[in-house]
Amino acid sequence: MPGRGRVPAPTAHRLSLYLRELERLTALDRATVSSRQLGAAAGAADSQVRKDLGIIGHVGQPGIGYRVPALAAAIRSLIGVDARWRAALVGAGNIGRALASYRRFQEEGFEIVAIFDREPSVVGRKVAGYTVQSMDDLATVVEREGVGIGIIAVPPDGAQAVADELVAAGVRGILNFAPRRLRVGEDVPTVDVDFRSALERLVFEVSQRTGGKGT
Amino acid sequence: MPGRGRVPAPTAHRLSLYLRELERLTALDRATVSSRQLGAAAGAADSQVRKDLGIIGHVGQPGIGYRVPALAAAIRSLIGVDARWRAALVGAGNIGRALASYRRFQEEGFEIVAIFDREPSVVGRKVAGYTVQSMDDLATVVEREGVGIGIIAVPPDGAQAVADELVAAGVRGILNFAPRRLRVGEDVPTVDVDFRSALERLVFEVSQRTGGKGT
DNA sequence: GTTTGTGAACCGTTTCACAGCA
DNA sequence: TGCTGTGAAACGGTTCACAAAC
Numbered sequence: 078m079p080g081r082g083r084v085p086a087p088t089a090h091r092l093s094l095y096l097r098e099l100e101r102l103t104a105l106d107r108a109t110v111s112s113r114q115l116g117a118a119a120g121a122a123d124s125q126v127r128k129d130l131g132i133i134g135h136v137g138q139p140g141i142g143y144r145v146p147a148l149a150a151a152i153r154s155l156i157g158v159d160a161r162w163r164a165a166l167v168g169a170g171n172i173g174r175a176l177a178s179y180r181r182f183q184e185e186g187f188e189i190v191a192i193f194d195r196e197p198s199v200v201g202r203k204v205a206g207y208t209v210q211s212m213d214d215l216a217t218v219v220e221r222e223g224v225g226i227g228i229i230a231v232p233p234d235g236a237q238a239v240a241d242e243l244v245a246a247g248v249r250g251i252l253n254f255a256p257r258r259l260r261v262g263e264d265v266p267t268v269d270v271d272f273r274s275a276l277e278r279l280v281f282e283v284s285q286r287t288g289g290k291g292t
Numbered sequence: 293m294p295g296r297g298r299v300p301a302p303t304a305h306r307l308s309l310y311l312r313e314l315e316r317l318t319a320l321d322r323a324t325v326s327s328r329q330l331g332a333a334a335g336a337a338d339s340q341v342r343k344d345l346g347i348i349g350h351v352g353q354p355g356i357g358y359r360v361p362a363l364a365a366a367i368r369s370l371i372g373v374d375a376r377w378r379a380a381l382v383g384a385g386n387i388g389r390a391l392a393s394y395r396r397f398q399e400e401g402f403e404i405v406a407i408f409d410r411e412p413s414v415v416g417r418k419v420a421g422y423t424v425q426s427m428d429d430l431a432t433v434v435e436r437e438g439v440g441i442g443i444i445a446v447p448p449d450g451a452q453a454v455a456d457e458l459v460a461a462g463v464r465g466i467l468n469f470a471p472r473r474l475r476v477g478e479d480v481p482t483v484d485v486d487f488r489s490a491l492e493r494l495v496f497e498v499s500q501r502t503g504g505k506g507t
Numbered sequence: 508g509t510t511t512g513t514g515a516a517c518c519g520t521t522t523c524a525c526a527g528c529a
Numbered sequence: 530t531g532c533t534g535t536g537a538a539a540c541g542g543t544t545c546a547c548a549a550a551c
């Protein structure tokens with residue numbers, strides 16, 4: 078597997094979408110896919126798909142396409158989801174509870190091993206089968222359980238403090254659901270998921286498209 | 293307000309982040325911001341911020357910066373969130389329930405007016421103060437309540453059918469939480485929010501950064 | 508001195524086009 | 530014929546640099 082060079086961010090995002098489609102095709106017992114089909118599922122041109130997959134190496138067969146299981150395995154290996162990842166979730170509010178119950182994570186090699194909350198009245202409560210723990214135990218649990226990823230699902234004002242604690246505890250990456258940009262070291266990647274921003278982007282598109290506003 | 297030209301997608305996204313920061317500054321009673329401050333809050337260069345805000349017109353004052361309330365109002369107007377937007381939520385599962393309870397939406401001019409679910413056993417149940425309605429009533433409610441936005445929070449296999457029904461009912465844009473690309477008409481914009489894809493992007497970054505996988 | 512607004516240069520991704528292979 | 534792999538061209542967003550304004 079050659080091509081250990083820099084992978085552009087847009088490509089990384091699309092690889093994830095290709096994998097999603099490959100898993101669907103696996104369930105349907107399809108043996109091969111063309112770059113065109115893959116592109117349709119990810120909203121990309123076929124030439125784009127071939128460029129993206131080029132970083133993996135020569136995995137396609139001219140005239141045939143890509144072998145579904147082999148390509149899925151190659152992408153998983155490249156992304157790093159062929160290994161198991163253990164995550165700590167901070168925040169037992171609405172979003173935190175939904176994430177804790179979200180089956181799809183577990184199915185894909187991600188495992189939430191513990192839930193934390195700053196609020197004393199919430200600590201000790203049962204949430205989706207987990208007992209909410211105190212932030213005081215964060216560092217201990219991260220080390221003992223070998224947690225690699227922190228998930229932040231707390232209100233914006235508390236997000237930075239939680240991020241600092243997660244980094245100090247030894248987490249290697251953060252998934253942030255709080256609508257606030259986190260300041261962390263260069264060596265700790267952060268990915269933001271912001272519902273409101275997504276909704277605003279949508280409303281903007283709608284307004285541009287139809288001119289009118291509201292409703 | 294000139295500059296009614298095409299707005300690049302990355303710019304639209306950043307405008308939303310600028311607005312987020314402007315609201316924070318408003319709460320702090322700050323009168324002005326510089327492009328540098330705004331950039332820090334959105335992860336962009338100061339020159340980038342000035343270019344982005346350039347589409348609004350001459351809103352900044354050299355030597356001073358941008359007036360917080362005026363800029364916030366200008367961005368809101370540009371995005372279209374100065375008007376109220378009514379949304380219909382489809383899917384009363386984990387994510388749907390979290391979204392229904394998510395206060396931040398309501399605060400910002402977005403209002404979920406009804407929740408629907410295909411599952412008969414769920415219809416009629418109370419969720420976050422709403423009574424879950426049958427999909428049969430979708431078109432009626434969309435028209436009667438003047439719903440402009442559809443939110444999809446159902447499993448992937450049902451997403452496309454729901455999208456079709458929403459479009460047929462007259463929705464003007466779709467916020468999609470299902471991990472599946474939707475095929476809808478060009479005139480109905482779609483914005484995807486995909487947790488798993490976000491997690492995979494994060495894991496990829498971590499793997500690249502540290503070389504190692506897992507944990 | 509500080510900070511905006513903007514044309515120009517820069518850079519990286521996307522698209523094109525076609526040779527090569529099944 | 531169908532489809533991949535890949536240089537080369539095209540495109541569009543980002544960064545630079547500086548004149549103008551406060």
